[in-house]
Amino acid sequence: MNRLARSQTTPPAAGSxxxxxxxAGRRARHRRxxxxxIVLGALLLGLFTVALMxxxxxxxxxxxxxxxxxxxxxxxxxxxxxxRLPRAxxxxxxxxxxxxxxxxxxxxxxxxxxxxxxIGLSNGAxxxxxxxxxxxxxxxxxxxxxxxxxxxxxxxxIYLLSIKNGFAGTRLILxxxxxxxxxxxxxxxxxxxxxxWDIQTAMQWLxxxxxxxxxxxxxxxxxxxxxxxxxxxxxxxxxxxxxxxxDSASGLGVRVTATRLLFILGAVALLAFAxxxxxxxxxxxxxxxxxxxxxxxxxxxxxxxxxxVGAVLVLASDLIGQFALGAxxxxxxxxxxxxxxxxxxxxxxxxxxGGSL
Amino acid sequence: MLLxxxxxxxxxxxxxxxxxxxxxxxxxxxxxLAQAAIIKRLPRTVLALLIGAALALSxxxxxAVTRNPIADPxxxxxxxxxxxxxxxxxxxxxxxxxxxxxxxxxxxAAVAATFVYTVGSLGRGGATPLKxxxxxxxxSAAFASLISAIMLPRVDLLQAFQSWQIGGVGGAEWxxxxxxxPVLALGALICVASARGMNSLALxxxxxxxxxxxxxxxxxxxxxGAVIxxxxxxAxxxxxxxxxxxxxxxxxxxxxxDHRWLLPFSxxxxxxLLLASDIIGRVIAPSSEEIQVxxxxxxxxxxxxxxxxxxxxxxxx
Numbered sequence: 001m002n003r004l005a006r007s008q009t010t011p012p013a014a015g016s017x018x019x020x021x022x023x024a025g026r027r028a029r030h031r032r033x034x035x036x037x038i039v040l041g042a043l044l045l046g047l048f049t050v051a052l053m054x055x056x057x058x059x060x061x062x063x064x065x066x067x068x069x070x071x072x073x074x075x076x077x078x079x080x081x082x083x084r085l086p087r088a089x090x091x092x093x094x095x096x097x098x099x100x101x102x103x104x105x106x107x108x109x110x111x112x113x114x115x116x117x118x119i120g121l122s123n124g125a126x127x128x129x130x131x132x133x134x135x136x137x138x139x140x141x142x143x144x145x146x147x148x149x150x151x152x153x154x155x156x157x158i159y160l161l162s163i164k165n166g167f168a169g170t171r172l173i174l175x176x177x178x179x180x181x182x183x184x185x186x187x188x189x190x191x192x193x194x195x196x197w198d199i200q201t202a203m204q205w206l207x208x209x210x211x212x213x214x215x216x217x218x219x220x221x222x223x224x225x226x227x228x229x230x231x232x233x234x235x236x237x238x239x240x241x242x243x244x245x246x247d248s249a250s251g252l253g254v255r256v257t258a259t260r261l262l263f264i265l266g267a268v269a270l271l272a273f274a275x276x277x278x279x280x281x282x283x284x285x286x287x288x289x290x291x292x293x294x295x296x297x298x299x300x301x302x303x304x305x306x307x308x309v310g311a312v313l314v315l316a317s318d319l320i321g322q323f324a325l326g327a328x329x330x331x332x333x334x335x336x337x338x339x340x341x342x343x344x345x346x347x348x349x350x351x352x353x354g355g356s357l
Numbered sequence: 358m359l360l361x362x363x364x365x366x367x368x369x370x371x372x373x374x375x376x377x378x379x380x381x382x383x384x385x386x387x388x389x390l391a392q393a394a395i396i397k398r399l400p401r402t403v404l405a406l407l408i409g410a411a412l413a414l415s416x417x418x419x420x421a422v423t424r425n426p427i428a429d430p431x432x433x434x435x436x437x438x439x440x441x442x443x444x445x446x447x448x449x450x451x452x453x454x455x456x457x458x459x460x461x462x463x464x465x466a467a468v469a470a471t472f473v474y475t476v477g478s479l480g481r482g483g484a485t486p487l488k489x490x491x492x493x494x495x496x497s498a499a500f501a502s503l504i505s506a507i508m509l510p511r512v513d514l515l516q517a518f519q520s521w522q523i524g525g526v527g528g529a530e531w532x533x534x535x536x537x538x539p540v541l542a543l544g545a546l547i548c549v550a551s552a553r554g555m556n557s558l559a560l561x562x563x564x565x566x567x568x569x570x571x572x573x574x575x576x577x578x579x580x581x582g583a584v585i586x587x588x589x590x591x592a593x594x595x596x597x598x599x600x601x602x603x604x605x606x607x608x609x610x611x612x613x614x615d616h617r618w619l620l621p622f623s624x625x626x627x628x629x630l631l632l633a634s635d636i637i638g639r640v641i642a643p644s645s646e647e648i649q650v651x652x653x654x655x656x657x658x659x660x661x662x663x664x665x666x667x668x669x670x671x672x673x674x
Contacts, residue, residue, distance in 0.1 A: 174666045182659035327510030336502030343495040
């Protein structure tokens with residue numbers, strides 16, 4: 001996410017040539033951004049179709065489209081409409097939510113490592129959801145609200161703990177790692193003594209899984225996303241300005257505190273609703289932002305590309321986990337295997353270039 | 358003193374027993390239910406002591422070697438490296454021989470330690486706490502994902518593995534302890550023997566060289582000892598976090614920074630902490646269940662970790 005530094009190193013030219021070059025550069029960036037976004041969207045659509053087509057029985061595009069249009073196709077209506085569609089929709093929605101939440105935190109804290117799954121927010125939402133389900137036997141939308149509460153409390157605790165002689169991003173990350181370890185062990189304890197403890201449930205809450213996908217799980221997340229996503233997108237320009245620092249942003253006419261609050265609340269809510277539906281799918285929130293930044297190039301608004309990258313990641317990982325390997329793996333294991341090396345790569349690259357994290 | 362107290366209090370558990378029964382059981386009788394329970398608890402107690410001592414010693418040594426306040430086998434991913442190695446052996450070679458598992462765990466721990474330290478010390482400023490912690494967290498997560506990927510299709514191994522992964526001393530048996538103890542003793546010996554060298558390292562590499570210390574050799578030897586301890590402890594009890602982090606800090610506050618005293622004292626205190634955690638896990642849990650010791654240490658240790666982070670100045674992070 002060092003596009004700031006990159007854009008500053010444009011060599012100075014003179015007079016109108018310079019202006020022309022700047023305009024041309026801006027056009028090129030816009031074009032690249034638009035192309036990348038469209039390609040990502042197309043990729044997502046393609047994966048979505050594939051996810052509906054393959055499975056134990058193969059259905060052609062024709063049949064899938066007819067089911068989507070509401071016609072009754074013997075066999076396909078149930079398999080595609082009731083089993084594969086909720087799963088694919090849930091994959092896309094959680095991917096969008098994790099991707100957007102991740103890039104929001106990474107932008108606001110100006111650090112790619114400050115994503116909610118590393119600083120413990122996902123674990124907070126997950127732990128609260130597990131407490132709600134196992135200990136208080138809640139279900140449905142109440143669990144989502146519980147997860148939201150857990151994530152908000154975790155966010156507040158981490159933020160408050162990291163203030164000491166002012167706020168420091170590095171301290172917040174380290175404290176988040178500590179909190180994440182603690183919440184993780186709370187989750188595994190509650191799971192280990194749950195009566196209906198089985199490995200599928202446990203995996204869902206520890207690494208994230210789409211195996212329990214159903215329309216009831218999709219509904220709360222879909223409603224939350226329908227409210228929050230447009231709100232955040234409408235303020236996307238302000239988020240971009242915030243990246244320049246609080247002073248510059250307020251100089252550009254951004255109401256800094258209000259914007260920050262809006263984005264933090266929105267991101268936490270998206271994260272919590274997604275986590276309540278599928279569990280904390282490992283590393284999606286972390287990977288989406290940096291990957292989107294690489295694809296779209298410098299100076300772009302990353303909210304939409306990151307959301308797309310997140311959705312592509314979850315959908316593709318779920319397909320890989322289900323069909324490409326010998327056994328069926330929950331999606332979180334696949335994203336974890338992809339994401340951890342990426343984190344290490346990012347660390348090595350940042351360390352090499354001499355930047356302090 | 359602390360130790361004697363702890364051994365006595367281990368007699369708490371799901372079933373209350375009397376002092377008389379304890380002595381009778383120690384003398385080898387197992388007539389009554391209570392005495393049988395004690396006989397089952399004894400290996401567990403010994404194991405908790407051994408593991409606690411090993412982890413604390415390993416943590417203290419890692420902190421000295423990396424000159425970093427938040428080094429710990431759990432945070433640096435060394436424990437998960439050992440787990441992954443054991444799991445690989447179990448799943449692909451069918452390795453259940455305890456000696457083999459121990460060797461694999463130590464090898465895994467060594468690989469993980471080398472990798473994390475290399476990644477963490479790249480670039481400007483060397484191995485800062487933040488870089489080490491992140492490299493450790495990333496490596497841990499990578500290993501954990503790989504472990505799940507390997508274990509999930511193997512339903513036969515999964516159940517046993519799941520409880521081991523959380524970290525516990527409940528499944529202790531004498532034969533396994535007998536195998537572990539000499540390995541742990543070797544690791545402890547290496548660490549304690551390097552204590553003088555660690556004192557020099559604490560002054561900084563240049564100063565240590567000036568004092569006639571072979572910096573590289575000392576560091577390698579100490580790290581070897583720490584890795585042996587962490588690997589062997591993980592092989593038998595699963596990854597137990599935060600003991601190696603908390604204990605050396607507490608001990609440094611109590612008795613100062615001389616490693617010749619700090620190391621043995623850390624070992625004792627670590628044994629006490631793990632035993633206490635195990636007792637807490639058994640006493641506060643409802644009825645016949647118990648909370649694995651790994652969970653208790655995380656709940657005690659994580660706030661401590663946060664406290665250390667808060668105390669450290671930002672520019673040192």
